[in-house]
Amino acid sequence: QVQLTESGGGSVQAGGTLSLSCAASGSTYNQYYMAWFRQGPGQEREGVASISTRDGLTWYADSVKGRFTISNDNAKREVYLQMDNLKLDDTAMYYCAAGRSPGFRVLVPLGYSYWGQGIQVTVSS
Secondary structure, rough: OEEEEEOOEEEEEEEOOOOEEEEEEEEOHHEEEEEEEOOOOOOOOOEEEEOOOOOOOOEOOOOOOOOEEEEEEEEOOOEEEOOOOOOOOHHEEEEEEEEOOOOOHHHHHHHHEOOOOOEEEEEEE
């Protein structure tokens, strides 16, 4: 079992910066893929970024490449999402997720077994 707790987020103007953090507790952290997903009003949940805690490999959705950076700290059992140059379309509830072996579903919700409660990010003009 893995418990995930997100923090950070909030409101920012377009072009601004926000950072999210996710603290993990429970099972062995460094055997998981950690990811960030988001879900806007009336939209499906979509993968934003993922990282392997074993070797640091990362994956990003095309919509955030060059603007968002995912990182993790195995010692602190935390994963982070640095969001730069935020756009109005980035407004959503952001979720932290953990999965042992998502395979080709590395940015697909079905690849992950554990989820945080979510945290709101609002970008305004």
